[in-house]
Ligand SMILES: [Fe+2]
């Protein structure tokens with residue numbers, strides 16, 4: 001199973017619809033103050049990344065959230081259009097990031113689902129219809145997270161602990177970690193390899209729980225406990241704009257590989273922070289290859305990151 005993974009592209013289309021005190025305006029100010037606007041360039045970098053990624057002829061495309069900067073309709077529209085070549089050429093799964101439910105309005109109206117619902121609702125892949133069938137809800141409706149996607153011998157458990165907040169923290173809804181764990185248990189019992197998706201990092205790159213104040217999953221310890229009890233084959237996430245691979249050790253010497261994709265739309269002099277995406281080979285429940293493609297400042301095309309991320 002070849003998987004292409006992108007994340008945190010943060011399409012930004014400022015709208016000043018209800019005065020400068022709106023939360024969206026505050027988010028915009030934060031983006032400028034943080035200097036992100038200086039180097040985030042989703043419009044051109046996503047197009048390049050998508051073009052580069054098509055060469056791998058992957059089996060599955062996953063996007064782990066923060067598609068937008070301010071959860072605006074025009075941002076979702078532009079993102080949907082930019083990712084179309086991938087979304088329409090292979091089975092795809094998309095989950096929200098905290099910026100995609102940035103305002104209560106976006107959350108309540110299931111704005112992201114309107115644009116990406118066909119890739120968020122779960123289901124079994126049908127080659128005949130080239131779509132996920134029998135999902136947990138109709139595409140476009142609010143998704144009852146977590147949901148499962150089945151593609152051949154691979155199950156994707158898609159979760160969403162993001163909620164509208166002035167801070168960048170997240171928290172699973174009541175029972176959501178247990179429900180995801182039950183889905184993992186069921187999939188493993190059926191002999192499936194299991195990919196677990198969420199926006200937030202479960203662990204830092206040194207393997208300790210990701211507990212950075214104001215930026216973490218508030219119930220990260222519950223999540224890590226669940227991943228230790230019922231380990232999936234692979235965990236993929238974004239949120240922290242720095243690519244890394246961590247391994248969550250399990251009793252008996254095994255471990256769960258956890259990949260942070262970084263961001264696919266910022267230009268940075270650092271290889272782990274510049275625009276990039278991953279291509280994984282997952283076979284028999286094991287990662288046999290993890291290739292990161294990056295775009296360095298001043299370069300016009302993507303190239304391989306020098307690290308093999310733990311595999312030859
Ligand atoms: Fe982000």
Ligand SMILES: [Fe+2]
Pocket residue numbers: 066097098099199238239240
């Ligand atoms: Fe985020």
